Amino acid sequence: MSILEVNKLTLRFGGLTAVNDLSFRLEEHAIMSLIGPNGAGKTSAFNCLTGFYKATVGEILFLGRSIAAEKPHRITKMGIARTFQNVRLFKDMTVLENVMSGMHTRSSAGILAAILRPPGQIAEEKRIRQVSRECLDFVGIEDKADRLARNLAYGDQRRVEWARALATQPKLLLLDEPAAGLNQDEKNQLVELIQKIRNTLGITVLLIEHDMGLVMKVSEKIVVIDYGEKIAEGTAEAVKNNPRVIEAYLGKEDES
Numbered sequence: 127m128s129i130l131e132v133n134k135l136t137l138r139f140g141g142l143t144a145v146n147d148l149s150f151r152l153e154e155h156a157i158m159s160l161i162g163p164n165g166a167g168k169t170s171a172f173n174c175l176t177g178f179y180k181a182t183v184g185e186i187l188f189l190g191r192s193i194a195a196e197k198p199h200r201i202t203k204m205g206i207a208r209t210f211q212n213v214r215l216f217k218d219m220t221v222l223e224n225v226m227s228g229m230h231t232r233s234s235a236g237i238l239a240a241i242l243r244p245p246g247q248i249a250e251e252k253r254i255r256q257v258s259r260e261c262l263d264f265v266g267i268e269d270k271a272d273r274l275a276r277n278l279a280y281g282d283q284r285r286v287e288w289a290r291a292l293a294t295q296p297k298l299l300l301l302d303e304p305a306a307g308l309n310q311d312e313k314n315q316l317v318e319l320i321q322k323i324r325n326t327l328g329i330t331v332l333l334i335e336h337d338m339g340l341v342m343k344v345s346e347k348i349v350v351i352d353y354g355e356k357i358a359e360g361t362a363e364a365v366k367n368n369p370r371v372i373e374a375y376l377g378k379e380d381e382s
């Protein structure tokens with residue numbers, strides 16, 4: 127069954143078409159990558175999927191429900207989480223507080239309950255703290271829970287982001303360039319983590335990534351876009367031998 131179905135998605139910024147008539151399906155529990163050269167429209171497509179941009183034309187179905195007109199917090203609540211190209215943490219909060227902040231979409235407490243703190247509210251906070259610690263443990267940095275986010279090494283800051291996304295208890299996780307800035311060791315650990323997220327938690331993963339080694343290793347399916355349009359789709363093997371993909375990345379021979 128498809129968890130995500132994108133039909134003829136187009137996004138224009140004035141005269142510039144960032145995403146052009148893009149269609150693809152993502153099967154539940156799959157690991158898929160969306161790749162393409164710089165400026166191909168990958169992040170723009172992610173922004174449409176997560177409600178940050180409203181598609182000019184097209185339909186996005188998440189578990190069969192249209193989400194193209196939904197606001198980002200509603201989409202998160204429905205079960206899509208994302209991380210960003212650049213680390214976006216609350217640097218002066220602790221690692222644990224950063225992860226807990228991801229869970230507010232799952233919290234049922236209103237403002238009054240937050241102020242008066244009745245027993246139900248205290249139990250809720252305890253639960254949020256517990257789940258957040260479990261997420262930190264899952265990504266391997268539970269021991270750093272009480273440190274300020276700003277004092278963590280870059281690779282660990284990325285882990286906090288992944289934990290915060292997991293804390294929203296998503297069905298679909300979108301990772302925007304998760305390997306950016308990581309060393310080779312950390313990239314290998316990232317491959318394992320992505321597989322663990324899918325295999326242990328049953329979460330479907332869609333990633334944008336420039337590191338082709340990582341993409342080829344982890345993806346069961348790859349969609350390639352160039353100038354906003356899909357130019358290829360298939361397994362790693364099929365995509366890397368596709369002449370249109372080679373041309374998009376390397377240019378035509380006579381252009382050099």
Ligand SMILES: Nc1ncnc2c1ncn2[C@@H]1O[C@H](COP(=O)(O)OP(=O)(O)OP(=O)(O)O)[C@@H](O)[C@H]1O
Nearest residue numbers: 139142143144162163164165166167168169170171
């Ligand atoms: N808010 C915006 N306003 C105007 N143009 C934009 C905006 N966001 C993106 N673009 C343009 O849309 C096109 C696609 O950009 P996008 O960032 O989606 O590409 P990308 O494939 O994610 O690139 P990269 O791999 O370099 O991150 C580019 O030409 C970009 O300049």
